[in-house]
Amino acid sequence: xxxxxxxxxxxxxxxxxxHEHNIACKECSLYRLxxxxxxxxxxxxxxDKIIKRSQSYSRGQALFSSDTPFKSIFVxxxxxxxxxxxxxxxxxxxxxxxxxGEFIGxxxxxxxxxxxxxxxxxxxxxxxxxxxxxxxxxxxxxxxxVQMMSRLSKExxxxxxxxxxxxxxxxEEKLATFLLSLSRRFQDRGFSARDFQLTMSRxxxxxxxxxxxxxxxxxxxxxQDEGLISLxxxxxxxxxQDKLKQLCG
Amino acid sequence: xxxxxxxxxxxxxxxxxxHEHNIACKECSLYRLxxxxxxxxxxxxxxDKIIKRSQSYSRGQALFSSDTPFKSIFVxxxxxxxxxxxxxxxxxxxxxxxxxGEFIGxxxxxxxxxxxxxxxxxxxxxxxxxxxxxxxxxxxxxxxxVQMMSRLSKExxxxxxxxxxxxxxxxEEKLATFLLSLSRRFQDRGFSARDFQLTMSRxxxxxxxxxxxxxxxxxxxxxQDEGLISLxxxxxxxxxQDKLKQLCG
DNA sequence: AACGCGCATTGACCTGGATCAATTATCAGT
DNA sequence: ACTGATAATTGATCCAGGTCAATGCGCGTT
Numbered sequence: 001x002x003x004x005x006x007x008x009x010x011x012x013x014x015x016x017x018x019h020e021h022n023i024a025c026k027e028c029s030l031y032r033l034x035x036x037x038x039x040x041x042x043x044x045x046x047x048d049k050i051i052k053r054s055q056s057y058s059r060g061q062a063l064f065s066s067d068t069p070f071k072s073i074f075v076x077x078x079x080x081x082x083x084x085x086x087x088x089x090x091x092x093x094x095x096x097x098x099x100x101g102e103f104i105g106x107x108x109x110x111x112x113x114x115x116x117x118x119x120x121x122x123x124x125x126x127x128x129x130x131x132x133x134x135x136x137x138x139x140x141x142x143x144x145x146v147q148m149m150s151r152l153s154k155e156x157x158x159x160x161x162x163x164x165x166x167x168x169x170x171x172e173e174k175l176a177t178f179l180l181s182l183s184r185r186f187q188d189r190g191f192s193a194r195d196f197q198l199t200m201s202r203x204x205x206x207x208x209x210x211x212x213x214x215x216x217x218x219x220x221x222x223x224q225d226e227g228l229i230s231l232x233x234x235x236x237x238x239x240x241q242d243k244l245k246q247l248c249g
Numbered sequence: 250x251x252x253x254x255x256x257x258x259x260x261x262x263x264x265x266x267x268h269e270h271n272i273a274c275k276e277c278s279l280y281r282l283x284x285x286x287x288x289x290x291x292x293x294x295x296x297d298k299i300i301k302r303s304q305s306y307s308r309g310q311a312l313f314s315s316d317t318p319f320k321s322i323f324v325x326x327x328x329x330x331x332x333x334x335x336x337x338x339x340x341x342x343x344x345x346x347x348x349x350g351e352f353i354g355x356x357x358x359x360x361x362x363x364x365x366x367x368x369x370x371x372x373x374x375x376x377x378x379x380x381x382x383x384x385x386x387x388x389x390x391x392x393x394x395v396q397m398m399s400r401l402s403k404e405x406x407x408x409x410x411x412x413x414x415x416x417x418x419x420x421e422e423k424l425a426t427f428l429l430s431l432s433r434r435f436q437d438r439g440f441s442a443r444d445f446q447l448t449m450s451r452x453x454x455x456x457x458x459x460x461x462x463x464x465x466x467x468x469x470x471x472x473q474d475e476g477l478i479s480l481x482x483x484x485x486x487x488x489x490q491d492k493l494k495q496l497c498g
Numbered sequence: 499a500a501c502g503c504g505c506a507t508t509g510a511c512c513t514g515g516a517t518c519a520a521t522t523a524t525c526a527g528t
Numbered sequence: 529a530c531t532g533a534t535a536a537t538t539g540a541t542c543c544a545g546g547t548c549a550a551t552g553c554g555c556g557t558t
Binding site for chain 1: 504505506507508
């Protein structure tokens with residue numbers, strides 16, 4: 001696991017990465033964040049063969065929805081996605097945002113059916129992992145199973161944190177927490193923790209945090225007035241991360 | 250998997266089950282709901298050996314908390330538990346209630362540390378599964394890994410549903426949904442879907458649903474006035490399940 | 499450059515559920 | 529059976545954040 005200490009810039013050239021659809025796992029800039037971490041190189045080569053590296057999805061396009069038959073889980077390769085669950089009356093909840101190296105669709109394993117849907121927030125691409133094959137491989141690659149469980153557990157843990165946020169935090173705390181969560185994830189991917197793009201709409205943010213769009217908008221202007229952030233359109237800059245951290249509770 | 254079709258009463262004698270701490274998995278009344286489902290009998294025998302069948306926990310006693318070193322995941326054997334996450338300022342969120350056959354502690358796998366804590370709601374007992382051993386066994390029992398992933402995924406899926414509840418539902422919808430969720434789980438365990446005990450306090454319910462105790466109390470009295478439920482203390486009876494279902498949204 | 503459209507902001511007002519406060523049950527321990 | 533502590537109910541009031549409405553902005557299209 002020496003790679004973990006060997007932190008290098010992940011995206012020397014984002015545009016280049018976006019077009020290298022058929023790059024092998026071991027050459028992939030996301031390797032450090034991704035499923036194959038810890039696999040032996042011959043196992044990795046096998047895994048490589050079953051991964052379908054998809055063409056890109058454009059803004060708003062669905063990766064899957066609740067009526068898509070379950071076959072695969074996905075890893076974001078470039079861009080970003082949102083997942084939602086919806087009730088029969090049309091209400092929907094944005095359950096998460098997903099960035100490169102993050103997994104989508106793991107909640108479908110149990111029922112062997114997607115009960116949520118996933119949409120691209122911008123021009124994005126994914127690696128598709130056929131679940132049945134993944135299961136087969138698991139029998140001979142215990143390390144792969146460990147990685148999968150670890151991923152599942154990580155998401156579970158994140159969901160508990162979100163439940164706390166939804167159930168107990170104020171609008172101010174929710175938004176501060178959200179911004180710092182994005183920041184941390186961008187940083188993990190070799191981007192700036194301070195300046196980044198909000199690829200999702202205000203509406204998506206509000207929905208995800210259990211707030212109204214207007215509240216998010218007002219809170220953004222307040223954070224700006226107080227010098228915590230600077231915002232133009234979708235570009236945000238966290239100008240006072242320490243104070244933001246204090247607001248999280 | 251013929252067992253799935255062979256539904257028999259699970260708890261002929263609850264008191265008896267509670268005291269049979271060392272009953273083997275294949276004799277256990279929870280077998281149908283539990284991890285070993287689908288394992289070959291010699292694998293099962295092996296698994297049996299590593300399971301620690303604990304003495305019982307009394308009301309309020311902690312199964313683990315965030316400072317307990319992570320070693321095991323747990324399956325409820327009898328009774329019930331709640332799990333909570335808490336912030337440094339003392340606020341806490343009840344993230345779930347757990348009944349016989351349900352797993353506790355899976356969100357700790359990723360960080361190899363419990364970030365939540367679990368407390369018994371009544372006199373209860375668990376089966377303790379040492380995680381390291383479970384990993385070892387996984388290498389030779391792919392079916393066990395499948396079961397584990399399936400469990401993790403199930404909880405993930407439930408969490409998404411809860412996020413919707415917390416983010417989008419009204420107090421009325423929250424409570425109706427909660428009661429029916431309990432009802433369904435009791436039914437799965439061979440108990441009445443109509444009459445059961447609320448082993449958790451009103452405070453726990455309120456906290457879990459992102460409400461104030463007073464709101465839960467008022468809603469309970471309203472549901473009673475409208476003839477949807479009948480409540481005395483912790484004993485509840487869902488007298489109009491259909492109408493409750495309509496209230497869920 | 500003018501148009502159209504969805505997204506975002508801002509203001510005014512309203513309300514579901516929180517908070518505060520006061521009883522009243524429940525129940526565990528002696 | 530008594531008793532103190534804790535949990536639950538009920539009522540009165542308040543407010544964070546939702547809803548409604550109007551306007552403004554950015555951006556892709558022709």
